[in-house]
Amino acid sequence: MNIKGMEYNTQRERLPLPEYGREIQMMVEHAAQLPTREERLSCAKRIVKVMELKVPQVRESGGNYQQTLWDHLFLMSRHQLDIDWPYDPSGAEQMNVKPERVKLPQTSIRHRHYGRLVEEMIKRLTLMEPGAKRDELARQTANQMKRDLIYWGHGSADDVRVVAELARLTDGQVELDLSRTPLERVAFVSDQPGTSGGRKKRKK
Numbered sequence: 204m205n206i207k208g209m210e211y212n213t214q215r216e217r218l219p220l221p222e223y224g225r226e227i228q229m230m231v232e233h234a235a236q237l238p239t240r241e242e243r244l245s246c247a248k249r250i251v252k253v254m255e256l257k258v259p260q261v262r263e264s265g266g267n268y269q270q271t272l273w274d275h276l277f278l279m280s281r282h283q284l285d286i287d288w289p290y291d292p293s294g295a296e297q298m299n300v301k302p303e304r305v306k307l308p309q310t311s312i313r314h315r316h317y318g319r320l321v322e323e324m325i326k327r328l329t330l331m332e333p334g335a336k337r338d339e340l341a342r343q344t345a346n347q348m349k350r351d352l353i354y355w356g357h358g359s360a361d362d363v364r365v366v367a368e369l370a371r372l373t374d375g376q377v378e379l380d381l382s383r384t385p386l387e388r389v390a391f392v393s394d395q396p397g398t399s400g401g402r403k404k405r406k407k
Contacts, residue, residue, distance in 0.1 A: 219278050219279050219281065220275055220278060220279055222257075222258055223254055223257055223258060223275070223279065224257065227250065227253060227254060228279055230246075231250060231276065231280050232280075233246070234247050234250060234280075234284060235284045240286055240287065243284060244286040247284065247286055250276060251272045251273060251276060254275065254276065255268075255272060267290075269289075273288060273289060274290070274292055274295035274298060275295075275298075277292035277295045278295055278296075278298065316351055316352070316355040317348055317351050318351065320347065321344060321347055321348055321351065324344040325344060325369075328341060328344060328373055328376070328377050329373050329374070329376055329377075337377070341377045341379055342379070342386075344369060345379055345384075346386055346387045346389075348365050348368060348369065349362070349365045349386055349387070352364075360389070362385070362386045363381070365386060366379045366381060366386075
């Protein structure tokens with residue numbers, strides 16, 4: 204819908220720093236057109252004061268916030284404001300440089316429902332010598348596997364299945380005896396009292 208005399212921001216030139224608004228941008232463009240350096244500098248100082256009022260959080264940016272304001276003014280002027288800058292504006296362009304994208308580790312997980320923690324624990328188990336330390340880590344690993352199965356399997360986890368899975372994943376190196384090393388009882392979150400998923404008694 205086109206209304207005479209109305210102009211949408213999407214139809215206007217893109218602002219270098221939108222947080223300051225189009226009115227301040229127009230002030231900057233006006234200052235750049237003033238005839239003398241003294242007039243331009245005087246106008247620029249007044250604009251910086253308005254910018255500070257418009258975006259007061261710039262004071263919390265750390266360092267010299269006044270230099271930050273003048274750097275912003277330099278960017279908004281698109282290098283067209285010819286004045287004696289109170290701060291060196293040569294580093295202002297670095298504000299627009301986007302940081303390089305951080306590369307995340309992209310290693311695959313063989314059993315996604317167990318996650319990387321269990322995978323690392325199993326790997327460590329296969330490198331350990333038999334003994335009390337390995338037995339304790341095997342017990343912790345089995346209990347973690349049981350918790351993962353309960354949460355990912357909608358509350359279903361069988362101790363025999365967990366022990367068999369652990370033996371399979373360690374190529375038979377670790378075989379827990381449930382009669383000697385019983386697994387912990389893990390309650391499914393929806394069965395715990397006080398949770399939104401718990402069953403409510405029907406009113407008679």
